[in-house]
Amino acid sequence: MKTALEWKKYYSTSDFKDNYIYEGDDLGVQCTPEGTAFRLWSPSARSVTLNLYRDGEGGEAFRFIPMEKREKGVWGWETEQELHGVYYDYTLEIEGEKIRSADPYAKACGVNGVRSMAVNLRRTDPEGWKEDRTPEERPERIIYELHVKEFSWDPSGGFPEEYRGKYKAFTCTDTTLDGDGVHPTGIPYLRDLGVTHIQIMPAYDYGSVNEAGEDTEFNWGYDPVNYNVPEGSYSTDPAHGEVRIREMKEMIQSLHSQGFGVIMDVVYNHTYSLDSWFQRTAPWYFYRVFDDGRISNGSACGNDVASEREMCAKFILESVLYWTEEYHIDGFRFDLMGLLDVDLMNRIRRELDRRYGKGVKLIFGEPWSADVTAMEGDAVPALKKNVRLLDENVGMFCDNTRDAVKGSALKTKLPGFINGGENKEEEILYSVGAWCLDGGEHVGKKGEGICAKAPSQIITYVSAHDNQTLWDKLAETAPGENLMRLNRMAAALYMTCQGTLFLLSGEEFARTKEGHDNSFNAPISLNRLDWRKAWEERTLVEYYKGLIALRRQLPGMCDKSEKAAQRIFGKKREGGIVTYLMDNRGQDSDTRWQTLMVVYNSTEKPEEVSLPGEGWEVLCDAHNSMLWKASVPVEGTISVEAQSVAVLGCVRDALGESELGRRKAV
Helix, strand or coil, X not given: CCCHHHHHHHHCCHHHHHHHCCCCCCCEEEEECXXXXXXXXXXXXXXXXXXXXXXXXXXXXXXXXXXXXXXXXXXXXXXXXXXXXXXXXXXEEECCEEEEECCXXXXXXXXXXXXXXXXXXXXXXXXXXXXXXCCCCCCCXXXXXXXXXXXHCCHHHCCCHHHCCCHHHHHCCCCEHHHCCCCECHHHHHHHHCCCEEEECCCEEECCCCCCCCCCCCCCCCCEEEEEEECHHHCCCCCCHHHHHHHHHHHHHHHHHCCCEEEEEECCCCCCCCCCHHHHHCCCCCECECCCCCECCCCCCCCCECCCCHHHXXXXXXXXXXXXXXXXXXXEEECCHHHCEHHHHHHHHHHHHHHHXXXXXXXXXXXXXXXXXXXXXXXXXXXXXXXXXXXXXXXEECHHHHHHHHCCCCCCCCCCHHHCCCCCHHHHHHHHCCCCCCCHHHCCXXXXXXXXXXXXXXXXXXXXXXXXCHHHHHHHHCCCCCHHHHHHHHHHHHCCCCCEEEEECCHHHCCCCCCCCCCCCCCHHHHCCCHHHHHHCHHHHHHHHHHHHHHCCCHHHHCCCCCHHHHEEEEEEECCEEEXXXXXXXXXXXXXXXXXXXXXXXXXXXXXXXXCCCCEEEEXXXXXXXXXXXXXXXXXXXXXXXXXXXXXXXXXCCCCCCCHHHCCCC
């Protein structure tokens, strides 16, 4: 067998590219009542045998079928039978070696994904699936990150025992705390909170949990095995490949019916191991190798997927489109997007826009990698520094804002603006304008800053599944302080920045993982959502709820256009105090507050702030984010409490025609 470097050189030849780049859209299995067709791309195979099985694991094949070599490295076989529910894999001969492989293009599989399954997808549709639709767009998108198992594992959530940790838990729309009928949990709790999109952590088939093992096994799931198949451990019956498909659709259908968009967390940058179906069917084609023969490991997971190669890019694009078409997915969060290339991300964006409308499907990701990657040719990585090469509707997580607010996620003892960090005022101001102000690339150390085209490119957040929870970070950096006050300040600060808002599930009720900063395989008892705590900390939950509801009424903050930063003026920063004014006029003439004033006071004493003009109302202060529901007038000055945020709105042009009146409404 050739070495990795020899394979790399071969795949770079014009001979290979001219003869083996397949443009058809029929790889994998097409199964209908009219028949079943198998297609596999394996350009270096000398022979391919299709093996058919009655079960998803164990037992011998009941039929062995030599496949026919077709054009462009594709092997095929067809039958007039509908082989729905039949399991299969392939035996390939490559350079004299016999290799057994499942299908990298499979849409269904058996337990742990070791055998693929032919599936008539129409037979997996739940009742009413054809009528399932994404909910109507709201004034703002608020993304809430959830893990399927974490969501419903805790007994206090009131979910049926057989559904705990499963897709089916999301079909329960009336759960309450310990079933008391009074305190909502699960779906009704999220509906009341006001978030608009549920981001599901990896729910494709992954390899780090034994689907036939104990239900207590846990992993975040960033370990892809079968990219186009739902994870079986979240289904009630992983042994039958059609069940996981139907139950994932039921989850999405239920979330849609309750008013939520559904975002899928996808990991196209690496596979669970190098011994993947990619590798077994097309050795080293789908992986990056350095010119000295070293295996690229920019993912820190042992391999990097070669997104810049034609057939790899085709696979990723078609996979994304498959999830949107077959599962009605509303958006994608790309893990380690910095390992993928700009051209591919823009291509995905263009194709989704063509099919569904400009910007309708959300696309965003992590604009970094764990290490250097061996990207080939002229490909440009989708890193933070290359944000302006990406479409304005390809977003990225803004770690600049995250770290400016609460301190470095990687240096756990390092504080940020709200918890004692010094000289953070400038970064906070750039965060307000979603790093679109004045060419924000000069802010940050060693060129780590970001200069986005528009707030549509920025995911504004302070906590996600990675690193410590917000509460744990505050507890480590500000021991002995009023952590609840600091948590409220963090929330009010990032929720008054432009960009698309994102939060980790449970952030709003002071979720803790006991300081653990990487709980990817920690026990479910540590990772589960504690629904009892959600009610014990109801005061904090209400503060988040008020911020979310207020945000939707502020077009200046919701603006995602390239001109959004022009709304911000009157900026001041000094000694732990940051203030700014914002043009809040929108297309809706009923917008109550024409001008906003926001004050961030990170000091340990109250701050008197002068108010320009007349007609101001307090919308949010240190304790109450729902003051906007009542008219709370204030004139002349306002005292902003220590370690808090104040948001004010003016019912008229506070600065008169000479200033605000002549500013363009965006």
